[in-house]
Amino acid sequence: MGIETIGTWKCFGGTQGIYRHASEATGTDMRVSVFMPPESASPPPVLYWLSGLTCTEENFTVKAGAQRYAAEHGLAIVAPDTSPRGEGVANVDDYDFGQGAGFYVDATQAPWAEHFRMYSYVSEELPALIAKSFAVDGSRQGICGHSMGGHGALTVAMRNPQRFRALSAVSPIVAPSRTPWGEKALAGYLGEDREAWLAHDACALVETRGWGGDILVDQGTDDEFLADKLRPELFEEACGKAGVPLTLRMQEGYDHSYYFVATVIGDHIAWHAERLKRD
Numbered sequence: 504m505g506i507e508t509i510g511t512w513k514c515f516g517g518t519q520g521i522y523r524h525a526s527e528a529t530g531t532d533m534r535v536s537v538f539m540p541p542e543s544a545s546p547p548p549v550l551y552w553l554s555g556l557t558c559t560e561e562n563f564t565v566k567a568g569a570q571r572y573a574a575e576h577g578l579a580i581v582a583p584d585t586s587p588r589g590e591g592v593a594n595v596d597d598y599d600f601g602q603g604a605g606f607y608v609d610a611t612q613a614p615w616a617e618h619f620r621m622y623s624y625v626s627e628e629l630p631a632l633i634a635k636s637f638a639v640d641g642s643r644q645g646i647c648g649h650s651m652g653g654h655g656a657l658t659v660a661m662r663n664p665q666r667f668r669a670l671s672a673v674s675p676i677v678a679p680s681r682t683p684w685g686e687k688a689l690a691g692y693l694g695e696d697r698e699a700w701l702a703h704d705a706c707a708l709v710e711t712r713g714w715g716g717d718i719l720v721d722q723g724t725d726d727e728f729l730a731d732k733l734r735p736e737l738f739e740e741a742c743g744k745a746g747v748p749l750t751l752r753m754q755e756g757y758d759h760s761y762y763f764v765a766t767v768i769g770d771h772i773a774w775h776a777e778r779l780k781r782d
Contacts (some may be wrong), residue, residue: 506636509534515574516541521560524632528624529587530617535629536582537637540574548612548643549633549656550772551667552582553659555650555674556684557603559582563649566761572769576776579639583629584653587618600691601685606679607655610692619692622668622703625655626663642718645669645775649726651676651684651762653720657705657738661712669778672770673717673764674726678706679740683731706741717748721767723757736773 511520517540526533540547550573554563563569563582573580586605593614594601605621634641646667648656653675660667679685680700689700701707723734729735735751742749757763 506632512666514538514570517570517574518594519564519570521564522636523543526587526591526624528620528628530593531587531589533587533624534560534584536560536580536613536719537580537633539637539639540577543577544684546581546638546640547577548645548776549579549581549630549639549641550669550775550779551625551629551644551646551650551656552580553655554582554585555648555652556585557598558585558652559603559765560640561723566765568765569766569768569772571692572772576772578772578776578779579633579637580772581629581633583625586621588691592618600688604651606651606685606687606688606692606703607659608689608692612692612694613701621655622659626666630666643779645666645671645779647671647673647771647775648675649760650672654675654679654703656686656725657718658703658708660687660720661705661708661714662702664712664715669716669775670714671721671765671774673721673771674723674728674733674759675720675735675738676733677741678734680704680707681737681751682734683733684728689760706737709738709741709745709747713745714747716778717750718742719750719752719771721752721754721763721771723754723759723763725756726759726763 653672
């Protein structure tokens with residue numbers, strides 16, 4: 504399994520690249536953004552970023568301004584696309600389902616099951632590809648994401664604590680089995696058995712599996728999706744029950760946009776760097 508370079512650019516002393524590869528998990532070509540910091544004596548830790556609804560690998564790469572902080576802290580950043588795409592890949596005319604809205608699950612329902620295997624892609628195939636293709640420290644990996652990608656970061660990390668050592672999220676969907684975006688996606692991809700949904704619900708997972716470290720979540724108070732689709736208070740309650748340390752920062756006046764992501768991304772990269780560089 505090889506990786507094809509679409510383009511590379513010098514950026515804050517490091518290299519920002521966009522790449523393409525044939526994915527066994529999705530059965531399609533997948534695109535991924537990789538930022539490699541300036542060369543150092545040892546391979547850098549890796550931070551995986553999972554983006555939200557409608558995004559590709561480019562939204563975070565272009566809008567968040569993360570490369571400056573990643574270069575300062577010596578972190579590589581990997582940002583994959585949010586779903587399989589291309590000819591023959593199922594889709595609907597909805598922004599919150601289908602292409603651009605993979606929800607980081609392995610679909611079991613037709614026609615989605617053929618290609619929509621984003622959980623396996625993010626948790627297994629992509630880390631193996633990155634470790635093979637780039638000079639990174641695969642034993643020091645963190646994961647973060649925004650909105651749907653925040654949901655993905657929380658659930659993928661809690662199901663794979665042996666792979667990910669640091670965890671944070673920005674404006675995440677934390678209880679998809681109890682909120683409109685999640686109910687639509689989980690029913691469509693996984694079927695009507697709500698018990699099966701809980702393997703992809705951050706609130707349920709933290710109560711049943713816990714998390715070996717602490718978690719940082721940033722949420723804007725003026726987020727238009729806060730009250731009915733995000734519900735961070737449910738995750739705060741679940742973490743409290745599970746005894747998992749959570750720093751939930753309700754940021755006054757911020758919305759759901761990448762202006763908010765760009766505002767807090769420096770703190771998240773510093774958070775991951777501190778935890779990933781511990782012995």
